[in-house]
Structures are given as structure tokens and as C-alpha cells.
Amino acid sequence: MDLTVLWFWIVAFFFVGYFVLDGFDFGVGMSLPFLAKDDTDRRVLINTIGPVWDLNETWVIVAGAALFAAFPEWYATLFSGFYLALLLILLALIARGVSFEYRHQRPESQWKKWFDGMIVVGSAVPALLWGVAFADIVQGVPLDAGHNYTGTLFDLLNPFALLGGLTTLLLFFTHGVVFASLKTEGELRERARRLAARSGLGTIVVAAVFLVWTGFAFGSFWFWVLAAVAALALIGGWLANARGAERVAFTMLAITIAAAVLALFASLFPDVMPASNDPANSLTIENASSSAYTLTVMSWVAVIALPLVLVYQGWTYWVFRKRVSRASVEASAH
Amino acid sequence: MNELLDPLLLARWQFGLTTVYHFLFVPLTIGLATTTAVFQTAWYRTGKAEYLRITRFFGSIFLINFAMGVVTGIVQEFQFGMNWSEYSRFVGDVFGAPLALEGLLAFFFEATFIGLWIFGWDKLPRRVHLATIWATAIGSIASAYFIIAANAFMQNPVGYQMNVERGRAELVDIGALLANPVALAAFPHTIAASFMVAAGLIISAAAWHLARNQHLDTMRPALKFGLWVMVGSGILTTLFGDQLSLAMVATQPMKMAAAEATYNTVCGADASFSLFTLGTPDGSSELFSIRVPYLLSFLSTHTFDGCVEGINDLQAQYQELYGPGDYAPIIWVTYWAFRWMIGLGLAHVFVAVVGLWVTRKGRMPKQAWIWKVAIWSFPLSLGAMIVGWIFTEMGRQPWIVFSLLPTESAVSPNVTGLEVLISLVAFTVVYGALAIVEVRLVLRAIRKGPPDVGEPDPETGRHEPATTVY
Numbered sequence: 048m049d050l051t052v053l054w055f056w057i058v059a060f061f062f063v064g065y066f067v068l069d070g071f072d073f074g075v076g077m078s079l080p081f082l083a084k085d086d087t088d089r090r091v092l093i094n095t096i097g098p099v100w101d102l103n104e105t106w107v108i109v110a111g112a113a114l115f116a117a118f119p120e121w122y123a124t125l126f127s128g129f130y131l132a133l134l135l136i137l138l139a140l141i142a143r144g145v146s147f148e149y150r151h152q153r154p155e156s157q158w159k160k161w162f163d164g165m166i167v168v169g170s171a172v173p174a175l176l177w178g179v180a181f182a183d184i185v186q187g188v189p190l191d192a193g194h195n196y197t198g199t200l201f202d203l204l205n206p207f208a209l210l211g212g213l214t215t216l217l218l219f220f221t222h223g224v225v226f227a228s229l230k231t232e233g234e235l236r237e238r239a240r241r242l243a244a245r246s247g248l249g250t251i252v253v254a255a256v257f258l259v260w261t262g263f264a265f266g267s268f269w270f271w272v273l274a275a276v277a278a279l280a281l282i283g284g285w286l287a288n289a290r291g292a293e294r295v296a297f298t299m300l301a302i303t304i305a306a307a308v309l310a311l312f313a314s315l316f317p318d319v320m321p322a323s324n325d326p327a328n329s330l331t332i333e334n335a336s337s338s339a340y341t342l343t344v345m346s347w348v349a350v351i352a353l354p355l356v357l358v359y360q361g362w363t364y365w366v367f368r369k370r371v372s373r374a375s376v377e378a379s380a381h
Numbered sequence: 382m383n384e385l386l387d388p389l390l391l392a393r394w395q396f397g398l399t400t401v402y403h404f405l406f407v408p409l410t411i412g413l414a415t416t417t418a419v420f421q422t423a424w425y426r427t428g429k430a431e432y433l434r435i436t437r438f439f440g441s442i443f444l445i446n447f448a449m450g451v452v453t454g455i456v457q458e459f460q461f462g463m464n465w466s467e468y469s470r471f472v473g474d475v476f477g478a479p480l481a482l483e484g485l486l487a488f489f490f491e492a493t494f495i496g497l498w499i500f501g502w503d504k505l506p507r508r509v510h511l512a513t514i515w516a517t518a519i520g521s522i523a524s525a526y527f528i529i530a531a532n533a534f535m536q537n538p539v540g541y542q543m544n545v546e547r548g549r550a551e552l553v554d555i556g557a558l559l560a561n562p563v564a565l566a567a568f569p570h571t572i573a574a575s576f577m578v579a580a581g582l583i584i585s586a587a588a589w590h591l592a593r594n595q596h597l598d599t600m601r602p603a604l605k606f607g608l609w610v611m612v613g614s615g616i617l618t619t620l621f622g623d624q625l626s627l628a629m630v631a632t633q634p635m636k637m638a639a640a641e642a643t644y645n646t647v648c649g650a651d652a653s654f655s656l657f658t659l660g661t662p663d664g665s666s667e668l669f670s671i672r673v674p675y676l677l678s679f680l681s682t683h684t685f686d687g688c689v690e691g692i693n694d695l696q697a698q699y700q701e702l703y704g705p706g707d708y709a710p711i712i713w714v715t716y717w718a719f720r721w722m723i724g725l726g727l728a729h730v731f732v733a734v735v736g737l738w739v740t741r742k743g744r745m746p747k748q749a750w751i752w753k754v755a756i757w758s759f760p761l762s763l764g765a766m767i768v769g770w771i772f773t774e775m776g777r778q779p780w781i782v783f784s785l786l787p788t789e790s791a792v793s794p795n796v797t798g799l800e801v802l803i804s805l806v807a808f809t810v811v812y813g814a815l816a817i818v819e820v821r822l823v824l825r826a827i828r829k830g831p832p833d834v835g836e837p838d839p840e841t842g843r844h845e846p847a848t849t850v851y
Binding site for chain 1: 475486495496500
């Protein structure tokens with residue numbers, strides 16, 4: 048197989064990993080004001096993702112680095128073009144990441160309130176903007192002959208892209224709430240299950256509109272296949288949640304996100320960043336990629352490292368498989 | 382107004398600011414992960430409560446810093462594409478590989494095992510839990526290697542070939558890239574200096590308590606350990622720094638000339654090293670200086686009759702090679718950054734040796750000033766690290782990749798000055814606010830002292846560490 052094709056899908060794989068994993072911790076972060084009744088609830092929720100948010104977030108660093116190494120032109124065009132949107136994502140990720148660590152450092156409730164707010168906003172902003180960014184990539188943006196983006200921030204915020212953003216926002220929210228029901232106990236777990244039923248319904252409607260719109264405007268055969276998988280998994284996840292099968296519901300939502308991301312990549316292929324103004328300026332897997340030598344080196348490293356990564360990350364999830372109880376959190380007061 | 386909104390200047394300030402800021406946390410993470418691992422190993426082997434308390438004490442300070450290191454690190458990776466898209470297009474084929482290797486081989490590892498260490502105290506067998514902090518330390522050190530190898534390419538491009546058709550550098554030899562002589566010297570130099578920073582923190586925190594005559598059972602061994610690490614890593618930092626300057630003279634002679642502000646080529650006794658200079662504001666002529674003859678010759682060539690090329694001669698050579706232009710970095714920055722790095726570094730080794738002497742055989746000095754000096758260990762060792770990087774990066778100018786790509790050609794052409802100004806202000810405000818919170822939290826954690834770990838389990842005779850939860 049052509050290495051550029053392989054790396055297109057490896058990059059897709061990293062973004063799948065990132066959105067499936069950070070997706071649910073964005074969701075848990077956003078759900079604080081909806082699910083938590085008191086500080087103990089908030090701490091329970093934060094502790095469900097405490098041991099893993101950092102490794103989840105590392106996926107975006109690896110995805111970015113893979114993009115840089117395998118498709119430098121794509122990386123350069125995307126990151127310089129979406130400058131202000133990425134700035135907002137960065138600031139949100141900073142605010143969110145430090146809040147997990149800072150929140151419990153002091154007992155005052157005002158202090159905690161501040162960082163709770165930062166966790167909520169810091170989770171919602173990337174959840175929304177990543178969807179906007181990917182919808183814009185699929186839709187195409189104006190590029191000049193040097194592959195530089197010629198639009199502004201406001202060109203990125205068009206109806207189609209905003210719908211994409213709303214889709215990821217709702218999808219990650221529901222994914223996170225289902226994760227919360229999987230990892231908590233008692234009333235909190237029950238509230239999470241009920242909330243997931245409601246937000247899931249909204250997600251199904253919005254995602255359906257977005258996928259159909261994408262399909263008719265930019266779809267390919269494989270897009271439709273993957274979009275169908277995503278749609279079925281989403282409905283399956285919703286049904287499983289309604290029946291209280293939390294593990295199944297969570298798995299289904301993970302499949303939904305994975306299939307949806309892959310569907311977007313499938314609709315792109317073999318472009319990586321289509322130019323909306325002139326197809327001659329589009330970035331493709333050919334004109335955006337690194338040399339065959341670089342891709343070969345990277346392929347070897349990926350083949351050796353990725354299985355190991357998956358094993359030790361899987362092991363981490365296994366170590367922290369237990370539900371987080373109010374009692375266990377209260378036992379170590381801050 | 383145009384000056385204010387120059388995207389190149391703003392992007393450089395932003396990169397400098399965010400990199401220096403990020404790098405406040407990096408050496409601390411590297412150094413403290415390893416020293417915490419050593420403390421925990423001591424507890425694992427002896428079962429003594431003091432060692433567990435020291436582990437948890439420095440572990441908690443380590444964690445306050447770790448989150449900051451992670452989130453500011455994402456900015457670093459995104460910034461190449463955001464602000465330096467022409468650079469990314471030009472070097473991505475070469476420079477992207479070590480970054481991707483870092484992510485896949487080191488950063489995933491570090492980020493996963495740190496989570497296991499923080500939250501795994503009561504969930505993992507003792508031995509496995511100990512392994513997780515070592516894995517974190519190894520991950521952080523491996524991570525540094527790949528980043529320094531990437532940086533070394535900017536200082537001394539190797540392992541590449543120019544692809545004229547695509548107008549970019551392409552990787553042809555990954556081995557050469559990873560074995561870049563600059564990386565091989567800069568990596569141990571940086572790691573040893575990171576241990577100096579961690580030792581500085583340990584000394585400062587221990588001295589703060591010892592000056593108040595409290596927590597003697599934990600802070601005395603911590604101080605001793607910190608002092609020994611400072612001396613050992615200080616010596617290593619110096620030796621590797623010496624190797625690095627040889628590599629620098631061989632690959633970037635202009636940087637060495639700028640470090641010493643040597644305008645004309647000098648040999649032997651004339652190749653003197655000035656400890657201190659008062660000059661005209663532009664630095665082109667000096668009014669007063671204290672000089673050590675032969676020292677520059679020795680630093681640059683390891684001989685006493687070597688020659689050191691001057692800025693003017695190099696400038697003439699470079700104009701011939703690369704066309705008209707100014708090929709010297711900002712001399713006063715490189716000159717003073719080089720001196721502050723060496724001065725602060727050596728002062729730390731000296732202070733640590735004195736510290737070992739005055740605390741020999743369990744002595745505790747009564748003089749308040751001794752403790753005051755010790756408490757300044759941490760900020761000053763961090764300062765030495767930072768001026769070192771400022772020297773090496775500013776000394777590379779006007780190139781972003783030495784001899785291949787000037788910094789001014791590397792900036793994103795489509796990102797406006799206003800956009801960069803917005804991001805620069807945003808980062809400055811957010812980083813500034815977080816710095817205040819961060820410093821207060823670290824000071825608070827230090828003042829709180831080592832936590833109580835309770836009584837050992839009567840059956841096993843060992844302490845059962847409490848659960849960690851947010």
C-alpha cells in the first residue's frame with residue numbers, strides 16, 4: 048500500500064483516539080452543572096476522569112505531531128489558517144487542565160467555584176470548536192496557490208460548520224454523561240442515565256441532520272457506510288442507556304464517534320484540505336505529504352509503538368475500572 | 382503602529398515567552414520525577430516513614446507543576462504550525478519525525494504512568510506502583526531527548542537533503558538526525574541541569590523548614606540529598622556544557638563569538654574570557670573588563686594556543702556564502718546570558734559544597750543568612766536554566782535553521798499582526814495569572830510540610846498510603 052494512504056488513516060486513527068477518549072472527559076467536564084448536586088458529586092465526577100484525562104489529552108499531541116511529520120503542508124495550512132479558533136482551543140485546554148489539579152488545593156468554596164467554571168467552559172469550547180474545524184476541513188476553505196488560508200475566523204463559522212460543532216458538542220456531552228453513569232453509584236448514576244436519555248435524543252436529531260447534509264454535499268460510498276454505522280451505533284447506545292446497560296451504551300457511543308470521524312476522513316480522501324475557491328489549490332495526500340523515507344521510518348515506529356501504547360493504556364483503564372463512590376471521595380477531604 | 386503589528390516580531394516574542402514559560406515546568410518535571418522516584422525507592426527498600434513522607438511531600442509539589450507542563454506543552458506543538466507555517470512546510474519532513482517519535486515513544490508513556498502513580502497508591506502492588514514513578518521519570522527524560530534532537534537540527538542541520546523542486550529539506554538519515562553531535566552534548570547537559578533545578582527546589586524547601594527548626598526528621602535527609610545531587614549534577618552540567626561548547630564552535634562559530642563578544646579573531650593568550658565587561662551601549666567597544674587569558678581558547682578548542690574566530694570575520698565569510706545580510710545575533714543578549722548561565726551554575730555548585738561542609742556530621746548551622754542563601758537555590762537554578770536556553774536560541778539568530786532558513790522567512794504569511802497580538806496578549810494574561818496561582822500553591826505546599834502518614838499497619842509493619850483523589 049502507498050505510505051501516504053497508510054498515514055492518512057493513521058492520522059485518522061489518532062483523531063479517532065483523541066475524540067473517543069477526550070470526548071468523554073469533555074462530556075464529564077460539561078456535565079458538572081447538570082449532574083452534580085453538591086461538592087461531593089462534583090468531586091466524584093472529576094475523579095471518574097482524574098487518572099486518565101492527561102493520557103486522553105496526549106492523543107491530540109500525538110495526532111498533531113503525526114500530522115506535522117507525515118503531512119507537513121496539511122499541518123502548516125490547517126494550523127496557520129485556523130489560527131484564532133486553535134488559540135481558543137488552546138486557552139480552553141489550559142484552563143481545564145490546570146483546574147483539575149488546582150481545584151482541590153484549597154478548601155474555600157469560591158476557589159472551587161472558579162475552577163469548576165473553568166472545567167465546564169474549558170471542556171465545552173474544544174468540544175464545539177473541534178467539530179467546527181473538522182466540518183470546515185471537509186467542506187473546504189479558500190486557499191491560495193501557496194496553500195495559505197485566505198479567509199477569516201468568521202468564514203469558519205458558517206452554518207454547516209456550526210452544525211458540525213453542535214454535533215460534536217452534543218455527542219461528547221452524551222458520551223461523557225454515559226461514562227459518568229458507568230463510573231458512579233446511586234443517585235448520581237441514576238441522574239446521569241436520565242440525562243443521557245434526554246441529551247441522547249437531541250444528539251440523534253442533530254447528528255442525523257449533520258451526517259445527511261455532509262453526505263449529500265461531500266459524501267462518497269464509504270462515507271455513507273461509516274455514517275450508517277455511526278447512526279446505528281448512536282441509536283443502539285441510546286437504547287442501551289434506556290435499558291440501563293451502561294457498558295454497552297458507552298461502547299456504542301465510542302463506536303459512534305469513531306465511525307463519524309472515519310466517515311469525515313473518508314469523505315475527504317484523497318484530499319486532505321480541499322480548496323473551496325479553486326480545486327487546483329487543494330491539498331491532497333500527495334502534495335501535502337512527507338517523503339517516502341520519512342514515512343517509512345515513521346511507519347516502523349508506529350507499528351512497533353502503537354500496540355504497546357494500546358496495551359499500557361488499556362491496562363490503566365483496567366486498574367481504574369471501579370466505580371467512584373461518594374464515600375471514597377468523602378474519606379479524603381480537602 | 383506598523384512596528385507594533387509586525388507579525389514577525391510579535392510571533393518571535395510569543396514563541397520566546399511561551400517557550401520560556403513552558404520550560405519553567407519541564408526541568409522541574411524531569412528532575413522531580415526522578416528524585417521522587419529515588420525517595421520512593423528508599424521507602425520501598427527500608428519501610429521508613431520519613432522516606433514515605435518525603436516522597437509524598439515532593440510528589441505533591443511535582444504534581445502542581447506537572448499539569449502546567451502538560452498544558453503549556455500543547456501550545457508549543459501547535460505554535461509551529463500556527464505562527465511558523467513556512468518553517469513547518471520547510472522542515473516538516475525532517476523536524477516532524479522526532480516530534481512524532483516523542484509523542485509515540487515517550488509522551489504517551491509519561492502521561493499514562495503519571496496517572497497510575499498519582500491515583501494508584503492503594504490500587505497497585507507496592508512494587509508496581511514504584512515502577513510507575515520510574516516509568517514517568519524515564520518517559521520524561523526520553524521525551525527531552527527527542528525534543529533536543531529536533532532542536533539540534535535547527536542549530537546544526539544534519540541527516541537531510543534539499544529537495545529543490547518542493548523547496549524543502551527532506552530527511553535522508555534518521556540515525557544522523559538522532560545522533561546529531563549537538564544533541565548528544567545538549568541532551569546530557571540539559572538533563573544534568575534539570576537535576577540541578579530539582580535539587581534547588583529540594584534544598585530551598587528543606588532549608589525553609591530547617592531555618593525554622595521544624596520537620597528535622599524529614600528535611601535533614603532531604604537537604605543532604607539535595608546538596609549531593611546539586612554537586613553531582615552541577616559537575617556533570619559543567620562537563621557536558623564543555624562538550625557542548627566544542628560542538629558549538631565546530632558548528633556555529635558565530636554563536637561562540639557572540640557569547641564572548643569577540644569581534645576580531647583572537648589566538649592563544651589573547652583569546653581571553655571576560656568575566657565582566659562594561660562597554661558602550663551597543664557593545665562594540667569596551668570601557669572596562671576583567672579577563673582571564675587563554676580561557677576562551679581552552680573553552681573553544683581545549684588547547685591554550687587555539688584561535689577563536691571573531692564576529693567580523695565570520696560576518697564577512699557568511700556574506701560570501703549566504704549573500705548580503707547581518708549574520709550576528711544580538712550580542713549583548715548572548716554575552717550576558719552566557720555569563721549568567723555559567724555564573725549561576727557554578728555559584729550553585731559552590732554553595733552546595735559549602736552547604737555540605739556546614740552540615741557535616743549532623744551539624745545544623747545557626748546563622749540565619751546561611752539558610753537565606755539556601756532558600757534562593759531554587760529560583761536561581763531555574764534562572765540559570767532559562768538564561769542557558771535564551772543564549773542557545775538567541776545565539777542561533779538570525780537563522781531559524783542555521784544556514785538553511787532565516788527566521789524572517791519562516792513566519793506564517795497569512796496570520797496578521799493583529800491576530801498574533803491577540804494571541805500574545807491572551808497568552809501573557811493567562812500565563813501571568815496562572816503564574817501567580819502556581820507560585821502561591823507551591824509556596825503553600827512547601828509551608829504545609831511533609832504530610833502525616835499515620836501509624837504503620839500492625840501486621841505488615843508497613844505504612845498503607847492513603848488513596849489519592851482530586
